[in-house]
Amino acid sequence: MLAGYYPRPGDLLTRVLATGTFDILHPGHVYFLTQAKALGDELFVIVARDSNVTHKPKPIIPEEQRLEMVNALGAVDKAILGSEKDMFEPLKEIRPDIIALGYDQRYDAEILEKELIKRGLHAKVRRIPLSKECPLCSTGTIIKEVLKRYG
Numbered sequence: 001m002l003a004g005y006y007p008r009p010g011d012l013l014t015r016v017l018a019t020g021t022f023d024i025l026h027p028g029h030v031y032f033l034t035q036a037k038a039l040g041d042e043l044f045v046i047v048a049r050d051s052n053v054t055h056k057p058k059p060i061i062p063e064e065q066r067l068e069m070v071n072a073l074g075a076v077d078k079a080i081l082g083s084e085k086d087m088f089e090p091l092k093e094i095r096p097d098i099i100a101l102g103y104d105q106r107y108d109a110e111i112l113e114k115e116l117i118k119r120g121l122h123a124k125v126r127r128i129p130l131s132k133e134c135p136l137c138s139t140g141t142i143i144k145e146v147l148k149r150y151g
């Protein structure tokens, strides 16, 4: 990525960053990203690389296709694929003001803020709660339902 590729116009806008796998989109993802966008003016999204999804089964949908779908969502201004090697690398350029964490994302907000400061970044970390109940608002639940019907 080229430095300055995502310019900060006059620093007047509050830039929010959300991250995630986003395998098989569902309304929980829409809720998460809409709430994240509401924390500021523009929403950037880092989509997890296939090679980095090790905390659950590998995504069904390949990374480029997951990226295309996230970029098509109304709340999203710009989605990119993350780095395969260093999760802080894309942040040097995006320079978010706020990082929105999902209700189940396993990062400690305080530790993350400290790691950002070490790298000259001063984003506030906020947690987005779980959406209201919906029949299939989880990728894992959708996959289980498909297996029940067709497995």
Ligand SMILES: Cc1cc2nc3c(=O)[nH]c(=O)nc-3n(C[C@H](O)[C@H](O)[C@H](O)COP(=O)(O)O)c2cc1C
Pocket: 019, 020, 021, 022, 046, 047, 048, 049, 050, 052, 053, 081, 082, 083, 084, 086, 087, 088, 089, 090, 099, 102, 104, 105, 106, 107
């Ligand atoms: C600040 C931040 C930056 C991240 N950067 C990357 C990255 O560059 N590449 C990547 O593959 N994952 C990155 N991740 C991790 C994932 O996008 C995602 O948060 C993680 O896989 C768990 O999300 P899930 O619960 O949606 O599966 C980053 C996470 C955070 C919190």
Ligand SMILES: Nc1ncnc2c1ncn2[C@@H]1O[C@H](COP(=O)(O)OP(=O)(O)OP(=O)(O)O)[C@@H](O)[C@H]1O
Pocket: 019, 020, 021, 022, 023, 027, 028, 029, 031, 032, 056, 101, 102, 103, 104, 105, 128, 129, 130, 131, 132, 137, 138, 139, 140, 141
């Ligand atoms: N129902 C929901 N309400 C609020 N946030 C959600 C909901 N479902 C997913 N998210 C958030 O969206 C982001 C991306 O989610 P992810 O790709 O892990 O999907 P998931 O449906 O949670 O997957 P899985 O079922 O495999 O855990 C995460 O930050 C997660 O917390």
